[in-house]
Amino acid sequence: MTETIDKTVVLAAEKITARFGGIVALKDVDLAVRRGSVLGLIGPNGAGKTTLVNVLSGLIQPTSGRIRFDGVHRSWTLGKAARSGVARTFQASTVFREFSVVENVSIGGLNSKRPVDPHQILDRVDLGGRAHEVAGSLSFGELRRLGVAIALSTAPKVILLDEPGAGLTGHDLTMLANLIRGIRDDGTGVVLVDHNMRFLMNTVDSVVVLEGGMVIAEGSPEEIQRDQRVLAAYLGSHE
Numbered sequence: 169m170t171e172t173i174d175k176t177v178v179l180a181a182e183k184i185t186a187r188f189g190g191i192v193a194l195k196d197v198d199l200a201v202r203r204g205s206v207l208g209l210i211g212p213n214g215a216g217k218t219t220l221v222n223v224l225s226g227l228i229q230p231t232s233g234r235i236r237f238d239g240v241h242r243s244w245t246l247g248k249a250a251r252s253g254v255a256r257t258f259q260a261s262t263v264f265r266e267f268s269v270v271e272n273v274s275i276g277g278l279n280s281k282r283p284v285d286p287h288q289i290l291d292r293v294d295l296g297g298r299a300h301e302v303a304g305s306l307s308f309g310e311l312r313r314l315g316v317a318i319a320l321s322t323a324p325k326v327i328l329l330d331e332p333g334a335g336l337t338g339h340d341l342t343m344l345a346n347l348i349r350g351i352r353d354d355g356t357g358v359v360l361v362d363h364n365m366r367f368l369m370n371t372v373d374s375v376v377v378l379e380g381g382m383v384i385a386e387g388s389p390e391e392i393q394r395d396q397r398v399l400a401a402y403l404g405s406h407e
């Protein structure tokens with residue numbers, strides 16, 4: 169039997185299970201990241217979101233299940249994922265505060281097979297005018313955008329954003345949402361994990377909901393916001 173491969177999917181998790189000792193962090197999770205689309209990953213605390221991002225980025229190996237990239241099953245490590253074009257930002261900032269803003273982006277792109285002009289990236293995240301200042305002088309919101317710029321320095325096909333909006337408000341959140349939509353419009357697949365529901369729902373094209381390590385719902389932001397199982401999962405989680 170020949171397998172039909174969906175070419176719009178750039179990165180897929182297939183039946184991923186991840187156990188830590190007795191804890192089942194993910195159970196039989198399927199997830200498809202599409203080119204030119206933002207996928208929101210939500211769920212109460214401990215639902216498995218970060219574990220799934222860790223599996224997709226090759227940081228941890230699942231107990232079972234497979235990763236498919238560009239239609240091909242792959243053994244997936246951090247190095248292989250990075251070289252294939254999967255970039256990630258972390259909850260904690262990975263910026264070198266004593267280096268200049270542009271040096272941070274240049275360092276990020278050092279091992280890239282597809283080098284990108286760091287000044288072009290900085291213009292894109294609205295930091296072009298700050299290129300030669302030390303990164304430590306940036307505001308909280310600017311540091312977050314620099315984190316995204318560093319991820320973009322490898323010209324990724326997929327970008328995994330783990331809580332990029334945490335602690336941001338107002339104008340900073342609007343700029344971040346515009347930036348993420350711009351990255352999507354260039355054809356990149358985006359995964360967005362964030363606890364700020366309004367920001368996430370306004371930014372994504374589709375949503376996957378995890379609870380207790382399992383996918384309990386998926387759909388458009390509108391569908392998810394009126395899904396009774398999702399509302400119950402959140403009400404029961406004391407968030």
Ligand SMILES: Nc1ncnc2c1ncn2[C@@H]1O[C@H](COP(=O)(O)OP(=O)(O)OP(=O)(O)O)[C@@H](O)[C@H]1O
Nearest residue numbers: 188191192193211212213214215216217218219220
């Ligand atoms: N390295 C680890 N060792 C042991 N247990 C872990 C490890 N990483 C995650 N877990 C457990 O796996 C489950 C899922 O955790 P995970 O951090 O993926 O959830 P999350 O949805 O990202 O939560 P949050 O929203 O609080 O960040 C939790 O029960 C967590 O305690």
